[in-house]
Structure formats: C-alpha cells, structure tokens
Amino acid sequence: MEKFKPLPSLPAPVKTTGIIGWLRTNLFSSPLNSVMSLILGYIVLSLLIPAINWAFVKADWFGTSRDACTSGGACWVFITSRFSQFIYGFYPETEYWRVDTTFVVLAASLAWLMINHLPWKKWVSIFAVFVFPFVAYVLLHGGHFGLMEVETHRWGGFMLTLVIAVVGIAAALPLGILLALGRRSQMPVIKSFCVVFIEVWRGVPLITVLFMASVMLPLFVPQDITFDKLLRALIGITLFQSAYMAEVVRGGLQAIPKGQYEAADALGLSYWRSMSMIILPQALKMMIPGIVNTFIALFKDTSLVLIIGLFDLLAIVQAALTDPKWLGFSTEGYVFVALMFWVFCFGMSRYSQHLERKLHTGHKR
Amino acid sequence: ATLDTVKERGYLQCGVSTGLPGFSNPDDKGNWQGLDVDVCRAVAAAALGDASKVKYVPLNAKERFTALQSGEIDMLSRNTTWTLTRDTTLGLNFTGVSYYDGQGFMVSKKLGVSSALELDGATVCIQAGTTTELNLADYFRQNNMTYQPVVFDTSDQTVQGFEAGRCDVLTSDQSQLYALRIKLADPSSAMVLPEVISKEPLGPSVRQGDDQWFNLVKWSLFAAVTAEEMGLTSANVDQMKNSDNPDVKRFTGAEGDFGKALGVNNDWAYQIVKQVGNYGEIFERNVGANTPLGIARGLNALWSKGGLQYAPPMR
Amino acid sequence: MSSEAKKPQAHSTMPNNKPLFWNDPEKRALFFQALLILAVGGAIWIIVDNTLANLEQRGITTGFDFLSKPAGFGILQSLIEYNEQESYGRTFIVGLLNTLLVSGIGIALATLLGFVIGVARLSHNWLISRLALVYIEIFRNIPLLLQIFFWYFAVLRALPNAKQSLSIGESVFLNIRGLYIPSPVFEAGSSIILIALITGVIASFFVSRWAHKRQDDTGQIFPTTWVNLGLIVGLPVIAFFISGSPVSLEYPELKGFNFRGGITVIPEFLALLVALSIYTAAFIAEIVRSGIQSVHHGQTEAAHALGLPHGRTLKLVIIPQAMRVIIPPLTSQYLNLTKNSSLATAIGYPDLVSVFAGTTLNQTGQAVEIIFITMAVYLLISLLISVFMNWYNKRMSLVER
Amino acid sequence: MSSENYMVQLKNVNKWYGNFHVLKNVNLNVKKGERIVICGPSGSGKSTTIRCINRLEEHHQGEIIVNGITLNNDLKNIESIRRDVGMVFQHFNLFPHLTVLENCCLAPIWVKKVPRREAEATAMRYLEKVKIPDQAKKFPGQLSGGQQQRVAIARALCMNPDVMLFDEPTSALDPEMVKEVLDTMISLAETGMTMLCVTHEMGFAKSVADRVIFMDGGQIVEENEPNEFFNNPQNERTQLFLSQILNH
Amino acid sequence: MSSENYMVQLKNVNKWYGNFHVLKNVNLNVKKGERIVICGPSGSGKSTTIRCINRLEEHHQGEIIVNGITLNNDLKNIESIRRDVGMVFQHFNLFPHLTVLENCCLAPIWVKKVPRREAEATAMRYLEKVKIPDQAKKFPGQLSGGQQQRVAIARALCMNPDVMLFDEPTSALDPEMVKEVLDTMISLAETGMTMLCVTHEMGFAKSVADRVIFMDGGQIVEENEPNEFFNNPQNERTQLFLSQILNH
Numbered sequence A: 001m002e003k004f005k006p007l008p009s010l011p012a013p014v015k016t017t018g019i020i021g022w023l024r025t026n027l028f029s030s031p032l033n034s035v036m037s038l039i040l041g042y043i044v045l046s047l048l049i050p051a052i053n054w055a056f057v058k059a060d061w062f063g064t065s066r067d068a069c070t071s072g073g074a075c076w077v078f079i080t081s082r083f084s085q086f087i088y089g090f091y092p093e094t095e096y097w098r099v100d101t102t103f104v105v106l107a108a109s110l111a112w113l114m115i116n117h118l119p120w121k122k123w124v125s126i127f128a129v130f131v132f133p134f135v136a137y138v139l140l141h142g143g144h145f146g147l148m149e150v151e152t153h154r155w156g157g158f159m160l161t162l163v164i165a166v167v168g169i170a171a172a173l174p175l176g177i178l179l180a181l182g183r184r185s186q187m188p189v190i191k192s193f194c195v196v197f198i199e200v201w202r203g204v205p206l207i208t209v210l211f212m213a214s215v216m217l218p219l220f221v222p223q224d225i226t227f228d229k230l231l232r233a234l235i236g237i238t239l240f241q242s243a244y245m246a247e248v249v250r251g252g253l254q255a256i257p258k259g260q261y262e263a264a265d266a267l268g269l270s271y272w273r274s275m276s277m278i279i280l281p282q283a284l285k286m287m288i289p290g291i292v293n294t295f296i297a298l299f300k301d302t303s304l305v306l307i308i309g310l311f312d313l314l315a316i317v318q319a320a321l322t323d324p325k326w327l328g329f330s331t332e333g334y335v336f337v338a339l340m341f342w343v344f345c346f347g348m349s350r351y352s353q354h355l356e357r358k359l360h361t362g363h364k365r
Numbered sequence B: 001a002t003l004d005t006v007k008e009r010g011y012l013q014c015g016v017s018t019g020l021p022g023f024s025n026p027d028d029k030g031n032w033q034g035l036d037v038d039v040c041r042a043v044a045a046a047a048l049g050d051a052s053k054v055k056y057v058p059l060n061a062k063e064r065f066t067a068l069q070s071g072e073i074d075m076l077s078r079n080t081t082w083t084l085t086r087d088t089t090l091g092l093n094f095t096g097v098s099y100y101d102g103q104g105f106m107v108s109k110k111l112g113v114s115s116a117l118e119l120d121g122a123t124v125c126i127q128a129g130t131t132t133e134l135n136l137a138d139y140f141r142q143n144n145m146t147y148q149p150v151v152f153d154t155s156d157q158t159v160q161g162f163e164a165g166r167c168d169v170l171t172s173d174q175s176q177l178y179a180l181r182i183k184l185a186d187p188s189s190a191m192v193l194p195e196v197i198s199k200e201p202l203g204p205s206v207r208q209g210d211d212q213w214f215n216l217v218k219w220s221l222f223a224a225v226t227a228e229e230m231g232l233t234s235a236n237v238d239q240m241k242n243s244d245n246p247d248v249k250r251f252t253g254a255e256g257d258f259g260k261a262l263g264v265n266n267d268w269a270y271q272i273v274k275q276v277g278n279y280g281e282i283f284e285r286n287v288g289a290n291t292p293l294g295i296a297r298g299l300n301a302l303w304s305k306g307g308l309q310y311a312p313p314m315r
Numbered sequence C: 001m002s003s004e005a006k007k008p009q010a011h012s013t014m015p016n017n018k019p020l021f022w023n024d025p026e027k028r029a030l031f032f033q034a035l036l037i038l039a040v041g042g043a044i045w046i047i048v049d050n051t052l053a054n055l056e057q058r059g060i061t062t063g064f065d066f067l068s069k070p071a072g073f074g075i076l077q078s079l080i081e082y083n084e085q086e087s088y089g090r091t092f093i094v095g096l097l098n099t100l101l102v103s104g105i106g107i108a109l110a111t112l113l114g115f116v117i118g119v120a121r122l123s124h125n126w127l128i129s130r131l132a133l134v135y136i137e138i139f140r141n142i143p144l145l146l147q148i149f150f151w152y153f154a155v156l157r158a159l160p161n162a163k164q165s166l167s168i169g170e171s172v173f174l175n176i177r178g179l180y181i182p183s184p185v186f187e188a189g190s191s192i193i194l195i196a197l198i199t200g201v202i203a204s205f206f207v208s209r210w211a212h213k214r215q216d217d218t219g220q221i222f223p224t225t226w227v228n229l230g231l232i233v234g235l236p237v238i239a240f241f242i243s244g245s246p247v248s249l250e251y252p253e254l255k256g257f258n259f260r261g262g263i264t265v266i267p268e269f270l271a272l273l274v275a276l277s278i279y280t281a282a283f284i285a286e287i288v289r290s291g292i293q294s295v296h297h298g299q300t301e302a303a304h305a306l307g308l309p310h311g312r313t314l315k316l317v318i319i320p321q322a323m324r325v326i327i328p329p330l331t332s333q334y335l336n337l338t339k340n341s342s343l344a345t346a347i348g349y350p351d352l353v354s355v356f357a358g359t360t361l362n363q364t365g366q367a368v369e370i371i372f373i374t375m376a377v378y379l380l381i382s383l384l385i386s387v388f389m390n391w392y393n394k395r396m397s398l399v400e401r
Numbered sequence D, E: 001m002s003s004e005n006y007m008v009q010l011k012n013v014n015k016w017y018g019n020f021h022v023l024k025n026v027n028l029n030v031k032k033g034e035r036i037v038i039c040g041p042s043g044s045g046k047s048t049t050i051r052c053i054n055r056l057e058e059h060h061q062g063e064i065i066v067n068g069i070t071l072n073n074d075l076k077n078i079e080s081i082r083r084d085v086g087m088v089f090q091h092f093n094l095f096p097h098l099t100v101l102e103n104c105c106l107a108p109i110w111v112k113k114v115p116r117r118e119a120e121a122t123a124m125r126y127l128e129k130v131k132i133p134d135q136a137k138k139f140p141g142q143l144s145g146g147q148q149q150r151v152a153i154a155r156a157l158c159m160n161p162d163v164m165l166f167d168e169p170t171s172a173l174d175p176e177m178v179k180e181v182l183d184t185m186i187s188l189a190e191t192g193m194t195m196l197c198v199t200h201e202m203g204f205a206k207s208v209a210d211r212v213i214f215m216d217g218g219q220i221v222e223e224n225e226p227n228e229f230f231n232n233p234q235n236e237r238t239q240l241f242l243s244q245i246l247n248h
C-alpha cells in the first residue's frame, strides 16, 4: 500500500507575491491599467505636493495678528488666535467649563453605551435619556443654582452646531418611532396622517422650514406666546428630521421577523408592551447605523442655520472673515470648517459601517 | 400692547442688520454697535430706563419684514427705506428718519468710469429684497441702459462678490457704500460715483395698530434730535438738568408729564441722552468724520445747519 | 362541501355577546382615529385662526392678488422672456424654471459621475479604486453649503476678469462673469436642419428595431449605438451643408464691460451645478457600488463560463440585476438634490427660493402665501420624481417576475 | 357530553384569506387532558386552525370556545384566552435580546403580574423539566435548535396554560435534535396537559395521541384514534397521504 | 498516444493563492468522450483544477491545453476555449432576471451569434432533454432546486460544448432532487460527451465514470478506473477517505 506523501509547498513565483506581485495585480495588470495608473499617479502627486507644501511645510501656526504670517503658506494663525470663538461662539469666557463639562458627560455616556461588555448599561441609558437633558440645559443656559444665565443668542460656533445636531436627533427619535408605528398601523386615518406628515416634511427643503420656524412661527400662535429663536430652529429641525427618522425606524421594524410579533401576541402581551419590550429593543439595535447616518446628515445640515442668522461654526468663521484685521484668509477659514465637519462625519460614518458589518454577521448565525 | 410686553419681558427685541459697519455690527466680543443699534438702545432707555436691555436679532433683508410682522421683533432698526408700499401693504409704520440717504454706485477705480451713465451693460452686485433693487431697475430703464443683477443675501456676500470681480458695480445706499468699502482688502481701490439715483430715508419701523408703541419709538428718535438742537449731550445733561430753561426742564422730566403720556417714566428723554447721547453724538460716534467710514453730516445735519434733521417741538 | 361559499360581509354571523365599548378593538380604533381627526383639525383651525387674526391685526395684506402686480426688479438669469415690468407671477415661473434647470442637469450629471465613480470604486486597479474612495469620503462628509461656497468663491477668485478671458478659438470664453458660448441664429431655410434631425431620430428608432430583428433572424450583431449616433448627428450636419449653412453662429464679443451675444452660463449656475453634482455623485457612487456588489459573484462567473465577454456580462447580466437594488435609494438622492438646489440663495443663483421666496416675498411681504406656494411646489416636484422612479422601478422589476 | 367539559370547541368555523376559503366548516371538540395530533398536506389549513384557537388569526363564521370563553372581538376575552393557551412555533420565535430566563419570565411578570422572584422560580422549574436549567443565563442565539425549541416550550408552560398548541415544533430542526424535543413533548403529555399538535412525526402520534385528525383543503377529512388511523384509514385521501409519508 | 487526441491536458500545473500553494504539479489527460470523476476532501483543490480549465482561475506554471488550444493570457484564446467548455456550478448561478428560455439563449445569441429562433429551438431541445420544456417561460426563482440545476445543465449544453465541467452539481440540493439531476447527467454521459465532474456521489461515479481521480493537498494522489478505485484503493489516504465517505 502506498503512503500519501504530500509534495512540499513551494514558494509562489515572485511575480505573483510581494511588492512586485502586488504592483502587477493592482496597478499594472494590463496595458490599459498601466497607462491609467501612471497618469493618475502623476496627477495625484502634482496636486498633493503643493497642497502639503501650503498646508504644512510653509505654514505659520502661532501668533496674534496677521503679521505673524511670513512664510507664504497657510496662515493658521487666523484659526489658532480665534479658536475659542470658533468653538464657543460668544459664550462668556469664564463659563467655558460648562460647555466642556456638558459635552464630556455626553461623550462619556455615549461611549459607555457603545462599548461592549460595560456593566450598568440600563442605568447609563436612563441617565442619558431622562437626566442628562436637564443637566445639559441647566449647565448651558444657566440662570439656576447660582450659574450665570447665558442666553441662547450668545451660543455659537462648534458648540451650537453640536447642540443643534444632538438635540435634533434626540428629539426626532421618539417622534420618528411614533410616526413609524403610525405608518404601520391598521387604522386608515392614523396611517394616512402619518404618511402625509412624513412625505410632506421629506418633500420640502430644510431652508424653507428654517425660514418658517425663524420668522413666521409667531404668526401662527397667539400673540403673547414667544419662543426663543434657537428653540424655534430646533422645533423646525426636529419635525424635519423626525420624518427621516420615521423611515429609519420603519426599516428597523420591518427587519423584525413576523414570528416575534406573533410570539409576543401568543404570550398575551398587549400592543404597547410587546412594542416596548420585544420589538423596539431589537429594532433599535438594527436601526443604529441608520440613526447614525441620519445624524451625519443632520450634522451637516446644521450649517444651514446660518441662513437664518444663528452663528454656527460656519457662520462664525464667515463672520470672522469679514473682520477688517483678518481679510483675505477665507481659504484657511473654510478649510478649517471643512476639516472639523469632515473629521466628525467621517468618524461617525466609519462607526456606522462598522456596526452594519457587525450586525450583518450577527444575523447570519 | 407692545410696550407692556416689553416692560414685562424686561428687554427690547430689536431687529438689526447682520453686519454693516457703522450701522450694526457685532464686535469680536459679540457686542452690537452702530447707528441703527443706538436707535434700539435709545428706545430701550426710554421704555425701560436701561439702554443695555436690548436683544438684537440679526436679520437679512429678506427676513426683516416678516420678522416684524410676525412679532418676532418689537421694532426694526435696520437701514430700511421708508416707502409708501411698505407703510401700507406690509403692515408697518415708519416712525421717522434716522438717516437721510440716497442710492449710489461703487466701482473699482481700475474700471475708469466716472459717471453712472457710463455703466451700460454692467453687471451689478446688489442685496436681495431691497428698494435698491427696484431703484436700479428704474434708473437703467430710464436711461436706456441694460444691466445684469447679481443678487446676494447679505451685505458680506455682496462685497465679496464685488471684490472677487463678479460684478463691475456695487450699488447700495451711499452710507452703506462707505461702510462696505472699508471691508475691502484695499479700500482705496474702489470709488463711489457721484450720482445719487434715489431718495432713501432710512428709519426705524414698528407694526401697525399699536399707536402707543409707535409714539414711543417715534419720540425716542425725536428726543435725540431735540437734544442736539438744545445742546444737550451725554456729558452735560446732568449739569443742564438743573438749569432754569423750561424746555430743558420739560425735556429731562423735571417738569410736565410727557413720560406719562407716552406710558414711560418721566425721565425717559434724559435717559436717552444720558445713556446713548444726542443725535449728533450718535452720528459722529458711529459713522462720523473720525470713524473709518468718515461720512460728513450733509443732509443729516440739523435743519438749522442746512440739513434735514428736524424734530417737532416737544411740548 | 362547496368551496364556492363567498366570504361573508363583516361578522354578521359572529356570536355577539357584545363586548364593552373600550374592549372592542374596532371601536377603539374608531375612537382613536376620531381623536386624531379632532386634534389635527383643531390644531389646523387654531393655527389658521391665529394667523388670520394676527394678519388682520397687523394690517398685512392677504390673498394672491400680488401675483399679477408688476415686480420691478431684475433677474440675472431667465429661461423665458423677463423684464422688470413683468408681474410677480412671472418671477415665480422664472424662479421655478431656474430651479428645474439646475436640478435637471444636476441629476443627469450626478448620475453620470456617480456611476463612473461607483464602478471605479470596484476597479481592480488599486489606484483607481482608492481615488474613488477618497472622492467619496471627502465629498459626502463636508456640508453642501460649504462646498457651494467653495466652488463659488474659490473658483471665482481663480478665474480671470473679462478683459483677460480664457478663450477657445475666439468663440468660447471663460471668465469671472461666466462661460460664454456662441449661440445659433436660425435664418431662412434652417428648418431643413430641424427636419433632418427629426428624420435622424426616427430613422435611428427604426434602425434599432431592424437591428434587433436582424439579430433575431440571422444572429448578426449590429453596431446600433454608433450607427444611431451617426444618424442623429450626421443627418443634420449634412443637411446644414447641403442647404448652404443657413445657421450662423452669434459669437460673444467683448463690448464695454461684458461679453454680449452668444449664450452666457453664469458662474452662480456653474458653481451650484458643480457643487450639487459632485456632492450627490458621492452618494450615488456608494449606491451603485453596493448595488453591483449585491449581485452575486456567481453571476459573473456563470456569464464568463458561458463565454460572454466582460462588457456584455456587465450589460446583460450584472446591471439589470443591480438596477433593482440601485433605484430606490437613487430616487431619494434625486429628491435630495432637488431640495438642495434651494441653497442657491446662498450664492445668488436666482432659483425659486431666492427669487420668489426671497425678493418677491420681501417686496410684497406676503410671507404666508409665498412660503405656502414654495413648499407646495417643492412637494409637487418631489412627488413627480417619486412617481416617475416608482414607475421605472416597477418596469425594471417586472422583468424579474 | 355537555359542552362545559370541552377544553376547546370549534363549531362550524369558516375563514377566508381575501377570497380564498381556508377553513371550511371545521368542527372539533377537545376534552380536557386530550392529546390531538393534526396532520395533512401542506396548505391544508392546519396552522390556520391552530392559530385561530388563540386568535392569532380571526375567524369569520362559527364559534370557537376555549375553556368556556367564546372568542370574539372583546380584547378582555382575547387576553384571558391567551393566558390559558400556550403556543409553540415552528421557528421557536424566542426573543433574541433576552436571556433564556428572561424569555420565560417576561409574560408571567407583565401579563400575570407575578413577582419577579416567583416567576424566576417557576421558570427554573420548567427549564429543569425540559432539561436545560444550566442554560438559563444564556441568550437564545447561543443555543442549538433543539435547545431553543425546548426553551420555547418552557416559556409557554410558565404561563401555566390549560392547553398547549404546537405548530410543527420539530420541522425546522436537524434530525439529531428532533428526538430531544419529542421526548420533552412526550413527558409533557404524560402530565395530562391538553395538547393540540400539528406534526408529521408519526411515531409521536402513535405513542401519545388520543386522536389523530387529518385535514385537507381546509376541512377535516378524517379523525380517529391513532391505531385505527394508521392501520385502517377510511378515506382514500388519507390513505394516499399516509402512503407518501410513511415511504418517505 | 499523441497529444492531439486529448480533449483536455494539464501538464505540471501549479497555482498559488497568495503564498498558498493550491495546485502542485497537477498532470491530467482527458481523452475525447472520457468521463472523469474527481473527488477528495474539502479544500484539496478540486474546484480550482476544474476552474483552471476554463480559465475562471489563472494558473501560474505549467500548461493547460483544451481542444488543442493552449491557455494563456490571450483574450481570443480564452474566449474560444470558453465556447468549447460548458460549466455547471454548485449553486446553479442562473440569471434570475431572465426566463429559463432566455437563460438558455443568451450565450448562443450574443457569443455564437445564432439567430434567436434557432437558439430558441436548440434551447427547447435541450430543455426537453432535461425534462422541463414546460418551464421554459418561468423565471428561475419559481423553480425547485433540482429543476434549476437541470436548467443550468441545459444552458451549458446550448453552446454545444465539447467538454462539460461539473463542480459538485448536486451538493446544494435537497435529497429528493439529487436523483433527478443525476439522472440527467447519466443520460448526458450516455451521449458520449467528455465530462469532468467533481462529485461525492459514489453511485454516479461507479455507474458512469471511466476514471476516478482522487486529490488531496493540491495534488492528484490516485487515479484509477472506478471498480479498482473503490474496491482496491492503492493509497492509504484514499482508503481513509473512502471509508469516511461510504460510511456516511
């Protein structure tokens, strides 16, 4: 009887492995590919080198006035010297710690919820949902507990951007859930109301909504009722986002197998019980990527509030650009704003992609 | 009524421009300054006794009337031209003229143009929703010239468009032209053409239907002018208060009860002068010869000095 | 037993020991719905009532009469005849057409670019796929408004002024005032060109049908695309020369401050179009990529194993299957693009929001009416796009089942 | 026999899906403690029948009486019937975000308002009965199919139902796991629980069923005690079906 | 025998995935009309071998000659080889957006430039051969697995290939359906078609194969005619494998 002797594994021929193999398969697999690679490579390099030169090599970073910019590249002095204004707007300098605290607490509790295997998730989420909003309001707005009152028209910069985005998404979620449940309802009136509501908000541009909220709202309510301008922008944004959120929620609800509904019914759970204990907890988990994506869209859209005269990050940088002492640094200003937005959005979109993959594999089981 | 609302609320909501040097502009601390802003402060001083009790609502030209109509603001003090249409169909009342202006043109010196009549075929940068837009159309039509309007939302963008070379001409009220010119990287590269193509009486406005509030805003402005006529300034008003001049006595509230008639404290006019200053002070502080804008009093001088500023008698 | 028994109407024969009102789900549903109608109706009534009262009290004119009053202001770009004496109603049309123009072209460009980038993202060439990735990640993560500002102000700064225009053959000019191209002037006899064009289109339709039939009959594959292109472009060109060039071009010419004559594409339009297309294309690219990836790799292998070359595999096997996945999210991108075109107001492109909900609103002060009209129009456009895309989607998916 | 002694009673039940007549005059009486197996070809209406009994589906004509309560639109009735009737599905339908123990306690706590401690004790008792007490803290995703189905049975039992319905409880399982679930069901049957079970496991039917019901085309074609049913089917349709199933 | 008589020839073929050596010096000669069954444990390189033959995978060393044409980077060569070689996949890979008939006609029309009518006639002939002419107008999604696989076979046959490759054509099928596909393959073998078939269906191997090839670790361990192979395996590795497979 023969014995099976496996042949030795030979190393692969050089042309298929290592750097050469990589180059051959990834850049030069055919004549056409090679030409394209070369042309594109040239274009990329010829764009990238001057850009790096401008942004880093020849840039000036520190100083107090435009005289500090001598090297001919980017003048980041403009950014660094106004940095705190860009972040905090017109918030009083002595009170910056309140903003910092608020966002650190928010970030910490979100991180806590996102990282697996940390205990007390339930308590943290109860804190985040029910306690934190009040803490945040008291901290940011003040006027209570010996904190100085800082009215909302002094809020601005990146802080305002974050406030709008976070409040917008947090308020839109419950509304979106209701709308989505309504849209799946058997009752024709409720269903059609939700459908119309969702489609109308999704069909109109945000800036008309903002315009309406910012200058027309007082026309619709009795004369003696007044709202804060920021609050009105937030109401507009929330209604607008809730329509988008409703579609995300609907997707999540549809992903729950029918069997789950039936099992809950068969156990005798009532509609709201089975929704809140069985369906929504599962659906919310699947919705997180969608929620994050909505958040990114909202985050980017906050820049539109400049059209109604709120000083978010973009608006405040634009305002700074018209300062006669700093004329001519619009490129730096816009690059800075773009970078801030980009870092946040990119980070979040990566996170949502990561989640999506995780959920995907989780479901294959 | 608006006055009661303002008193109850404790501050005045005043609509101002989103940023026009000399008229309304936040400094780098976020404090608002300018001639229009001082009008707001004068009204606050009269109504509440404290000129700092104002919340400024920055508005662009497109939003301003809606904001006033809707009650979003109590008064609008935002270089707004007084016209018949606005007084009637928009539901506003103008309370007076805080600045007499006229529309003009600013061009780049490189263009080599010296008169507006040479502007046939020009591209014109302009702000949306202003009387300027209408005047411009009329002026070019009347002189058989064509033009292309490039319409921006805010004055900032208008200047940027002009500076970038998007248009040959920037048109606006002359006061604004001076203000905008100093926003240019090189203000001396642009010049303002001599033609004034329209009357632009700028003034604060309030909603129709509240005569008490209308009177207060109207007379706050008149008080500032009257103070200048009487030679009262923020520096000397305390001292003059004790003079025997019955006009001054009535003005400062030591005699008579004008305040009651207006629904405010009797020293309302005193507070305006004390905290904000007379019209001349306001003018010189914000746009006068010693400011970057360097505008001469011109039409805005007192009537007694060849200008148009004329306050009805306070009695 | 008869299976023909018809379904009874409602529960006529149900045993009815009547449940309590509150415990009957149907009655409960009725109650909730009535409640909702009351609440919504009440809310609407309160709002309308307040608004009317407020308008009345503040002496603001209401109604739609303003639409026929003369506008009195100029508009930079208009697809229809417009001058200052025209009515506000006309400004509405002008703004609407400008919105439709930029959204329509934007949708076409974004789709084209998006498909190219999406396919490039899947390229086997590492450099190409990485560049596509960089493109996607950069442009979709920066606010659109910022991008519009960038394209407008940064690019404006880079362009020369009118006197130093970049030009191609003294007929196409690019400067800060826009892109100037010659416009055709039709003279007598030019109708023959139009006829030739129509003939070309009709002919190409028949060529397609004939080619299809011939392939069915003989198996020969006919280069339909090229022939049709030739017909549609070639016929009018031939007609043009045969009839002795009855169309002349009007060239833009520098007169005074600006170029006159020809067609002007204003930079506001260009900037908005570029920003919208580039931004939306980043999203479309992702949609296209995931659509193509959703087609199982086995499909490609099977097609290859049958001997279909790469291009045919894409056209006959991959794309038709990917389209089903692509179309629904594509629709919402089209809607987004249309709505986003309202950001035009930030750079002074005279779109609906800028002209009508901007200047017109300001001159007339009739915010309620104007905002209502504007929102309704956007809603209508959105609905039309949705309806069209749903129809298209249905047609695509009909092929499958 | 007076109708009070029946646990489940279907009288002339008819049901339609749109215009499709799924249940045609179905009559069925189940005594307390009886164990019924329902079989029949696919689409014959077995699941529908079962699901009508705890009102997961609504019937349109006829009467269904469970434990003395007539099913109608009254939410109170539906609620109390669902308390009395436990159901086990083909695909288990466990709640994946809850542990096994939480799955079992959920309904007792929220529907029956039992204190948590007590509910957990009951749950553990039933988990022991289905032989997986050690898995109580795990999540359903971490269990094999057979274990999951046993959890589903325990979950239904925790409500102390008077009747248990099974809809093909073993058909989604790998062959090795079928036996452990059948064993559980057999031991359950031995406790005297009233059971209605849709299944094609003929071994199970033979060993525990008191009666086998054969459905086709939405109607009950034949019902008999198992021995008779398998060895001496009366109806030719039944014969055909049995020949297919037993050969398979 | 001179190499001209071989339909498929592999000479010292080597292939790597990255640094993993999948095919090691594979030599294989297949005569016209010969029927080869390839078997071996999972991951041994069976699929890879098959897929190299119609260049779905590229080989790195050695020579592959199909029907006299040497496989290389030349696109024309690859195209003509693919016309000569039909392939049937484990997961059918039918085009779900086309009807069964369109699936079958697609390649003849676009690759061979056959008139549609003719292509359809051929397709119908082959569909009859695989016994599903009545499904021609349906879409693949509406067919059972066994029917789908038979469509896949018909689709490959429509190109009139000289060689057919099968990569585990029955392993994704429910047991009832395996037989119908095997029957189809057997009747195809009877027409004298050259076939290379990766399969673990030993019954099929015994009844139709001319030769059975056993692969492990990327190399051909043993090849023999079926009787010898099953009853008297020469290599210890083969023995082990067979004992596992036959017990199963």
Ligand SMILES: Nc1ncnc2c1ncn2[C@@H]1O[C@H](COP(=O)(O)OP(=O)(O)OP(=O)(O)O)[C@@H](O)[C@H]1O
Pocket: D017, D018, D020, D022, D040, D041, D042, D043, D044, D045, D046, D047, D048, D049
């Ligand atoms: N929601 C529904 N809408 C319309 N028809 C349905 C619905 N549910 C089931 N049917 C149809 O009703 C008939 C009976 O279905 P049922 O599920 O009761 O059959 P079954 O005997 O349980 O079959 P199986 O053994 O396949 O589970 C089937 O023809 C099915 O297609």
Ligand SMILES: Nc1ncnc2c1ncn2[C@@H]1O[C@H](COP(=O)(O)OP(=O)(O)OP(=O)(O)O)[C@@H](O)[C@H]1O
Pocket: E017, E018, E020, E022, E040, E041, E042, E043, E044, E045, E046, E047, E048, E049
């Ligand atoms: N694209 C690939 N990249 C890297 N490794 C691969 C790739 N395809 C296959 N392999 C590896 O090559 C080896 C041989 O794969 P092949 O598919 O030929 O095995 P097989 O004998 O067909 O096995 P099975 O019976 O599981 O189909 C396996 O170890 C597999 O993991």
Ligand SMILES: [Mg+2]
Pocket: D046, D047, D048, D167, D168
């Ligand atoms: Mg069933």
Ligand SMILES: [Mg+2]
Pocket: E046, E047, E048, E167, E168
């Ligand atoms: Mg394989």
